[in-house]
Amino acid sequence: MKDRFKIINKEFDIQILFTVLKRYWWSPVLLSFILWIVAFFYLRYTKPVYESTNLIQLGSKDNAKDVMAIEGIKKGDEDMSGEVELLKSQMLFNRALSTLNLHISLFSKGAVLTEVKYKSSVFNVQPYNLFDSSLVTVPIYLTIDNSNNIFLDYVHQGVKYGVKGRLNRHFVNKHFDIIIQSNSISELKNAAEINKLYFQFNSINSLSAALLPGLQIIPVNEAAKTIQIKYTGENPQLCHDICYAVATTFMTFDDEVKRKGDENVLRFIDEQLEMLSFRLTRSKDSIMSLQSNTDFMMPEEFETSIYGDIGKLQEKLLDVEDEMNVIKKVAGKLKNEPNRLEVYKLLPEMLGKSYEVLVTEKISDLLNLLEQKENLMF
Numbered sequence: 001m002k003d004r005f006k007i008i009n010k011e012f013d014i015q016i017l018f019t020v021l022k023r024y025w026w027s028p029v030l031l032s033f034i035l036w037i038v039a040f041f042y043l044r045y046t047k048p049v050y051e052s053t054n055l056i057q058l059g060s061k062d063n064a065k066d067v068m069a070i071e072g073i074k075k076g077d078e079d080m081s082g083e084v085e086l087l088k089s090q091m092l093f094n095r096a097l098s099t100l101n102l103h104i105s106l107f108s109k110g111a112v113l114t115e116v117k118y119k120s121s122v123f124n125v126q127p128y129n130l131f132d133s134s135l136v137t138v139p140i141y142l143t144i145d146n147s148n149n150i151f152l153d154y155v156h157q158g159v160k161y162g163v164k165g166r167l168n169r170h171f172v173n174k175h176f177d178i179i180i181q182s183n184s185i186s187e188l189k190n191a192a193e194i195n196k197l198y199f200q201f202n203s204i205n206s207l208s209a210a211l212l213p214g215l216q217i218i219p220v221n222e223a224a225k226t227i228q229i230k231y232t233g234e235n236p237q238l239c240h241d242i243c244y245a246v247a248t249t250f251m252t253f254d255d256e257v258k259r260k261g262d263e264n265v266l267r268f269i270d271e272q273l274e275m276l277s278f279r280l281t282r283s284k285d286s287i288m289s290l291q292s293n294t295d296f297m298m299p300e301e302f303e304t305s306i307y308g309d310i311g312k313l314q315e316k317l318l319d320v321e322d323e324m325n326v327i328k329k330v331a332g333k334l335k336n337e338p339n340r341l342e343v344y345k346l347l348p349e350m351l352g353k354s355y356e357v358l359v360t361e362k363i364s365d366l367l368n369l370l371e372q373k374e375n376l377m378f
Helices: 015-021 026-044 063-068 081-088 089-098 183-195 205-212 236-294 299-333 340-348 356-376
Strands: 050-057 104-109 114-116 125-130 140-144 150-156 159-165 170-172 176-182 196-201 217-222 226-232
Touching: 050 236, 081 217, 081 226, 081 236, 089 205, 089 236, 104 125, 125 196, 140 183, 159 170, 176 183, 183 196, 205 217, 205 226, 205 236, 226 236
Parallel strands: none
Antiparallel strands: 050 226, 104 114, 104 196, 125 176, 140 150, 140 196, 150 159, 170 176, 217 226
16 A cells, blocks of 8 residues: 555656646646736726825814913813714715715716716716605616707616706706706717716715725824825725815814814803903992992002001191291391391291291381381481
């Protein structure tokens, strides 16, 4: 039994290789041909995937701290998990999609692949009214006859419908009211002959369910607060527009939230100021009532009154001391029997004093007596 598995040749023999290749030469050729066919069909009928990215930086300004000189109520500003989850949310994605003109999607269906014609179609559908919302996501096929008449055919709830019309004219039935637009009827006819052209009405929920899986939110740098928005899809223009719309909608939403927060802070400040003003008015009225009933004086007013009275007393004291000095000086000069010239010199010193009139009269009488004395002596 062991002899059946005996190794015959341990060395490489090129002659044996040539013999095997000569006998089975068709195997590598056939394998290469099969792989080439698989690669050709893969490259020919596989849709390319495009990617669009956008980098945003979060702000961390605390308006409550700036306005009220306190630390903001919100904590954990360094954590970007809240912003990341908001960017991933369907609510924000729906708001972003509503900013794009995606009410109707255009398609070109070939033998194998179906291509979304976003901003690159030979025709455009202008919706005016959708009377039946259940028509959403129902494909409506477009065909053209030799007379350039346009036919719209679709199946809705098991019933086949058809509408006939002309280019740039209204197509109206019980389900919708639209206009088919195109720059060239010949190009539209050629495109309809090559592939099947159709369109469908969209809703935000249906679009969100189909497009949201292509969105990726990646935190890039926690310290710099940067987040990368990435969207992958089969249409490059649609990827770019969705990525930009998500970033723009997030910034707008973030501004709205911050503005509401600032408005709440200002509203709180206004309420507190109004309350304090009301209390201050009531306190002022109470104090004025107390003052009028009890002649009570506020400490500030009392202090001001005391300082005023002390100042007036000091001024009066200085005036009295000045007058006393003048009186002493006049009295000293009158003791030595002054002549008329010395008496006249006393008058300027007494100007502006409280006793000026009285002393002036006495000095006048004294001058008269001195004059009589001089006359009698003469």
